[in-house]
Amino acid sequence: MSKTTNISIKEELVDLYLSNLDLITDNSTPTLNRGRQSAIENFNLLGLPDAKNERYKYSKIEPLFTQDLEKYFAPKDITFKIDDIFRCDIPEIGTDLALVLNGFYLPKGDKLTKLDNGLIYGSLAEASIKYPEIVSKHYNSIADNVGEGLVALNTAFVQDGVFIYVPKGVEMNRPLQIINLLMSDENLLVQYRNLIILEESSSASVVVCDHSLSSQKFLSNVVTEIVAKPNSKLELVKMQNEHNDSTQLSHVYIHQQKDSKVTTNTISLHGGFIRNNLNVLLDDAGCENSSYGLYLMDRNQHIDNYSFIDHAKPHCTSNELFKGILDEQATGAFNGRILVRRDAQQTQAFQANNNLLLTADAKMNTKPQLEIYADDVKCSHGATVGQLDLEAKFYMQTRGIGEKEAMLLLMIGFAHDVVKKITIEPLRERIDELVNKRLRGELSRCHNCPMHCC
Amino acid sequence: MLKIKDLHANIKGKEILKGINLEINAGEVHAIMGPNGSGKSTLAAVLAGREIFEVTHGEILFNGKNLLELSPENRSREGLFLGFQYPIEIPGVSMVNFMKAAVNEQRKYRGLEPIAPSDFLKLMREKKELVEIDSALTNRSVNEGFSGGEKKKNEIFQMAMLEPKLAILDETDSGLDIDALRIVANGVNKLKRPDNASIVITHYQRLLDYIVPDYVHILYNGKIVKSAGKELALELEEKGYDWIKNGE
Ligand SMILES: Nc1ncnc2c1ncn2[C@@H]1O[C@H](COP(=O)(O)OP(=O)(O)O)[C@@H](O)[C@H]1O
Ligand SMILES: [Mg+2]
Numbered sequence: 001m002s003k004t005t006n007i008s009i010k011e012e013l014v015d016l017y018l019s020n021l022d023l024i025t026d027n028s029t030p031t032l033n034r035g036r037q038s039a040i041e042n043f044n045l046l047g048l049p050d051a052k053n054e055r056y057k058y059s060k061i062e063p064l065f066t067q068d069l070e071k072y073f074a075p076k077d078i079t080f081k082i083d084d085i086f087r088c089d090i091p092e093i094g095t096d097l098a099l100v101l102n103g104f105y106l107p108k109g110d111k112l113t114k115l116d117n118g119l120i121y122g123s124l125a126e127a128s129i130k131y132p133e134i135v136s137k138h139y140n141s142i143a144d145n146v147g148e149g150l151v152a153l154n155t156a157f158v159q160d161g162v163f164i165y166v167p168k169g170v171e172m173n174r175p176l177q178i179i180n181l182l183m184s185d186e187n188l189l190v191q192y193r194n195l196i197i198l199e200e201s202s203s204a205s206v207v208v209c210d211h212s213l214s215s216q217k218f219l220s221n222v223v224t225e226i227v228a229k230p231n232s233k234l235e236l237v238k239m240q241n242e243h244n245d246s247t248q249l250s251h252v253y254i255h256q257q258k259d260s261k262v263t264t265n266t267i268s269l270h271g272g273f274i275r276n277n278l279n280v281l282l283d284d285a286g287c288e289n290s291s292y293g294l295y296l297m298d299r300n301q302h303i304d305n306y307s308f309i310d311h312a313k314p315h316c317t318s319n320e321l322f323k324g325i326l327d328e329q330a331t332g333a334f335n336g337r338i339l340v341r342r343d344a345q346q347t348q349a350f351q352a353n354n355n356l357l358l359t360a361d362a363k364m365n366t367k368p369q370l371e372i373y374a375d376d377v378k379c380s381h382g383a384t385v386g387q388l389d390l391e392a393k394f395y396m397q398t399r400g401i402g403e404k405e406a407m408l409l410l411m412i413g414f415a416h417d418v419v420k421k422i423t424i425e426p427l428r429e430r431i432d433e434l435v436n437k438r439l440r441g442e443l444s445r446c447h448n449c450p451m452h453c454c
Numbered sequence: 455m456l457k458i459k460d461l462h463a464n465i466k467g468k469e470i471l472k473g474i475n476l477e478i479n480a481g482e483v484h485a486i487m488g489p490n491g492s493g494k495s496t497l498a499a500v501l502a503g504r505e506i507f508e509v510t511h512g513e514i515l516f517n518g519k520n521l522l523e524l525s526p527e528n529r530s531r532e533g534l535f536l537g538f539q540y541p542i543e544i545p546g547v548s549m550v551n552f553m554k555a556a557v558n559e560q561r562k563y564r565g566l567e568p569i570a571p572s573d574f575l576k577l578m579r580e581k582k583e584l585v586e587i588d589s590a591l592t593n594r595s596v597n598e599g600f601s602g603g604e605k606k607k608n609e610i611f612q613m614a615m616l617e618p619k620l621a622i623l624d625e626t627d628s629g630l631d632i633d634a635l636r637i638v639a640n641g642v643n644k645l646k647r648p649d650n651a652s653i654v655i656t657h658y659q660r661l662l663d664y665i666v667p668d669y670v671h672i673l674y675n676g677k678i679v680k681s682a683g684k685e686l687a688l689e690l691e692e693k694g695y696d697w698i699k700n701g702e
Binding site: 412413417 | 538
């Protein structure tokens with residue numbers, strides 16, 4: 001039965017591609033078009049991840065695609081002034097701001113912005129015309145189109161997304177912010193693509209915020225490729241804050257070259273169904289990777305974090321910390337795969353996943369997966385699923401702190417372990433504040449935003 | 455201030471407190487002594503409102519109110535304080551946020567506005583000096599990675615911040631070196647006022663060299679088996695607990 005549905009969903013998507021091929025390619029660019037044919041062939045082979053796919057054991061993908069979803073191959077005309085409806089709170093940290101609406105870059109002026117220091121950001125489609133050599137060299141170079149059906153699907157349909165290019169030696173000291181907005185009067189499937197390139201010895205920090213601004217069903221299938229060249233440094237903070245009828249399938253691929261340092265921090269505040277795939281390749285000596293995540297789920301929300309840290313070369317360090325709080329009937333999964341290849345001597349790899357379940361109905365599946373083929377390595381992993389510490393709660397109560405407040409303080413403290421890893425101080429404070437509000441039930445959105453999207 | 459009448463309490467069906475009677479008035483210091491396992495900590499926990507202990511019989515009045523009907527937080531807001539024998543570590547919750555929440559919840563109960571940030575910092579500084587607590591400690595998570603002595607000092611610090619009417623100090627002296635002991639005792643003595651009272655639980659006479667009790671009670675096997683003035687502590691020091699255990 002599920003086999004038949006699978007085939008039909010897959011065929012439907014392939015059909016959609018074939019019957020709209022002209023529209024898809026005409027609205028796009030040679031660089032983005034180049035990968036489509038083989039991608040759809042791969043997708044035709046792979047299909048959507050199904051029950052037999054061990055990596056997707058706890059997240060059923062097929063049913064997500066059976067909903068009625070509109071697809072657009074060019075930006076849909078939505079006439080509004082973005083400033084009227086959306087004022088995100090985080091820009092106060094002095095960021096450069098890039099807006100993406102339903103997967104299409106939303107220019108305030110030009111489709112590409114070049115800062116004084118040479119940093120370029122803007123529309124990926126536009127970049128593939130203006131800087132074809134840079135884009136074609138990196139685009140689709142690290143995303144896995146052969147093993148991951150959802151990525152192949154994205155590559156076949158992609159139209160736009162965000163492009164960030166940090167030239168050699170450029171140190172961007174203020175964060176660049178990308179805000180992904182979903183807004184539509186129909187249910188929508190969006191599949192966009194981000195490409196972030198850090199040239200040698202450059203550094204940048206990027207904040208990505210995902211929001212839904214209308215109550216329709218959204219399914220985002222998003223691929224982000226990050227190339228960190230020798231001695232470069234990136235901090236990426238991703239805030240997921242979409243409503244309970246939205247689904248996000250995120251695939252991040254990071255290619256780290258010699259002595260590069262990449263930190264990602266994925267804060268899942270809200271969302272109906274979230275699957276985060278994080279794939280890190282440590283491809284030369286001296287790389288440092290930190291992957292952090294925090295998820296706060298309630299009602300029937302579902303979160304699934306999958307990470308794959310590939311220690312391909314010696315003398316690299318990776319550090320993972322994922323923490324989550326699940327309330328009511330929320331469900332979650334964590335699968336942390338670490339591969340230490342035979343040549344990757346002197347690897348240090350650490351992983352921890354800690355979870356708090358606030359109710360008997362909330363469920364969490366956590367699975368470390370270490371494959372170590374080198375002998376001179378230092379690895380550790382630990383996973384916990386527990387409840388709030390009642391002794392600590394009582395201790396606080398004996399100081400006059402009410403039971404609810406005591407529980408909140410404990411949860412905030414638990415979450416802060418992840419938030420404190422954010423090095424951009426104003427951003428860390430802001431996120432702390434958002435997390436506090438989220439846990440207090442006061443937040444379903446950034447608090448300056450007038451839209452009630454959750 | 456505190457009246458305990460024929461208090462019986464169980465844990466997991468086993469009776470631990472077997473009829474406690476005790477009366478404490480403002481201005482008094484009471485010491486409760488007794489061998490390990492007598493029920494001293496149980497008594498303290500029942501007073502503070504620990505749910506795992508079931509009160510099967512008896513009554514506790516605290517300033518005229520039925521203490522057993524109050525939640526632990528309301529007992530605290532009414533002026534009861536428990537210094538834990540084993541203070542709890544709370545990772546991720548900073549001392550500052552913890553104390554701010556505590557002070558403000560106490561204020562709210564009394565109909566007061568939250569404390570101004572500058573006043574709060576001043577209060578923290580004052581009380582830290584009183585217990586000679588290292589400034590760095592209050593920047594850390596509650597009790598996390600504190601040494602045994604630091605944890606005990608931190609209990610007295612919290613007591614100083616909250617200025618309770620009745621403080622119950624459960625073996626605050628155990629595990630302290632003589633300097634720390636003096637600091638802790640000093641803190642307690644400085645906070646003593648005619649309108650407050652304390653219960654000092656200990657099983658050594660040592661602490662009572664510094665905190666002079668008005669009354670000494672011996673708790674044994676869930677009952678107060680002897681009450682007298684401070685000289686009783688000395689007698690215990692000399693004779694040990696065996697004469698109590700053997701029923702004299
Ligand atoms: N959590 C508990 N579970 C079971 N028994 C307990 C618990 N706490 C205390 N007890 C029992 O209650 C009795 C009194 O303990 P306690 O009040 O800690 O004594 P003291 O403080 O005088 O040393 C002991 O027999 C102890 O084993
Ligand atoms: Mg005890």
